[in-house]
Amino acid sequence: MNVTRLSSTLTLVGLLATASAAHAQTVDVQQxxxxxxxxxxxNTIADAYKARGGKWIDSPSADFDSAIAAATSRIAGGEPPSAVLMTPxxxxxxxxxxxxxxxxxxxAETGGWQKVMAPLIWDKLNVDGKLVALPVGIHADNWIWYSKSLFDELKLEEPKSIDDMFAVADKLKAAGHIAFAVGGEPWQEVSILTDFILALGGPDYWNELFVKRDPDALKSPILPKAxxxxxxxxxxxDPASPGRSWNDTTNLVITGKAGMQFMGDWAxxxxxxxxxxAGKEFGCFLTPSEKPAYAVxxxxxxxxxxxxxxxxxxxxxLAETVMxxxxxxxxxxxxxxxxxxxDVDTSSLDACAAKGVSMLATPxxxxxxxYVALAGDLNGQLTDLATQFWxxxxxxxxxAIETLSGILQSQ
Structure with missing residues (x-):
């Protein structure tokens, strides 16, 4: 064996490894x-990032609040993460x-990103004229998911109105099934309330109430009905509802134990x-409304x-990867x-995603x-109200409406 050649080869390998590490483009993600x-x-994002030659450090937290707390603590301590998963x-x-x-x-200017995003989305990402966040997906929280097997078994049609939906719920309950699977956590409960407000009032009323916070909107008969x-x-x-996580609740619909669930399309x-x-074992529809909307x-x-x-x-x-x-x-x-x-090709997405794409693209x-329209403290108060009423x-x-009025008019 040529020891000199081996030694030279090992030295070269070591130098290459050091050079590779030095140019690994490390990203530490708090998520x-x-x-x-x-x-x-x-993992899809991480794999795409690493496939381009980057080094990915995963810093997971148990939930949103924990992730934000960890990120802000690290920033204050002078050791910020490279990226933080959050909402705008x-x-x-x-x-x-x-x-x-x-x-x-x-x-953004080089990539023409503003031109390929809906204005509502672009506005969320900008603060004082600066693009300070990049999207990793668009959701709506006013969806309802249902078990096709239970619907087919009981010969039920997808509801087209709120009255239809409750008629279906009564038939599911009469047949011994959970009609609405609900995870008894405050954030899950309040979303049901806001789903009904949006369904009954439509986009215009919604914006008057939650965005402009017009006092006249609080006098509408829409609110007591919601x-x-x-x-x-x-x-x-069902009795096991209190404290159940959203994904465990979704699993009740997946396994045919429950008929429907109010939940964002992360479900x-x-x-x-x-x-x-989608369309075969499970179905989806936005909360029925004569004035359809998409709560982003x-x-x-x-x-x-x-x-x-x-x-x-x-x-x-990472920015180039997610975009x-x-x-x-x-x-x-x-x-x-x-x-x-x-401008993304959505032809490969399923029927439920196609509905979302269509709604997002419709002016x-x-x-x-x-959750986005209201400041954090107002969200907390609205959630507390919804839990109390529930x-x-x-x-x-x-x-409840008098309390809601106080919340929305407090700032």
Whole structure:
């Protein structure tokens, strides 16, 4: 054996390995996607990033609040993550206002990103004229999912109106099934209430109430009707509902134990992860309305300012990865979301995703979900109100509306 040649070869390999590590373009991602479909979606992004030569460090948290707390703590401690999974709510705006987030105006201009996004989505990503977040999927939280096997067994048709929906619920209950699978967590409960407000009022009323917070909107007969329907759903909840996670609740529909579930279209990812097909084993419809709307929630990456050159390059690399149309399509296929870019080929997406794409692209149909439209403290108060009304059958709708008025007019 030629020891000199071997030694030279090993030295060269070591130098190459060192060079590769130095140009790995590292990204450290603080995120909270933990369900089966969410994990697949995050892995889709990570795999695409690593396939381009980047180094991915995963920093998972148990939930959204934990992820934001961890990220802000790391920022304050001088060791910020490269990217934080979040939504474009008050926390994002606060970080941007404090000058803690990198903006991507330069990449956006080069890539023409504004031209390929719906205005509602683009506006969410910008703070004071700076693009401070990038979308990783568009969701709507006013969907209802149903078991095709139970519907077929009982010869039930997909509801076209709210009255139809409750008639179907009564037949499911009479047959011994859970009519509405509800996870008894505050955020799951409040979304049912807001679904009804949006369904009854449509986009225009919704914007008057939650975006403009017009006092006259609080006097509408829409609100007492919405609270009435919300309470009616509570009467169908099963005894195991309190505290149940959203994905465990979705599993009741997947396994045919429950007929329907109010839930955002991240639930679609759970059906897909279980090997089910939209239109075959499960169905979907937006909360029935004469004035259809699409209550948008956007998952985004925000990019805290970093001093390390490798991580700055990693941020750019990740930005280019998530804005790649092919990657967007792959994320949507496993997460249940629809792509944020309007120029993405959606022909391969299923029937439920196609409905979402159509609504997002139709002017006037997409609105900010209540979670996005209201500041964090107002969201918390609205959620507390919804929980109180859900758990206390003696609370009059008039009292609830008076409380809601105080919340919306407090700022």
């Amino acid at each position: 909270y996607w933990t369900s089966s479909s969410e994990s697949k979606a995050m 709510n008050a926390a994002l705006r606060d970080l941007a206002a404090a000058g803690q987030l990198r903006d991507f105006n330069d990449l 609270f009435e329907l919300y309470r009616k759903v509570s009467t169908y909840a 679609r990812g759970e059906f897909l992860a279980a090997g089910l097909t 929630i956007v998952d985004v990456f925000a990019f805290p300012l970093n001093a390390d050159d490798d991580r700055i390059k990693g941020q750019t690399f 790649d149309p092919a990657v967007e399509t792959k994320i949507a296929a496993v997460k249940g979301s629809v792509p944020s870019r309007l 006037g149909k997409a609105v900010n979900s209540a 758990t206390d059958p003696s609370m009059p709708a008039d009292t």
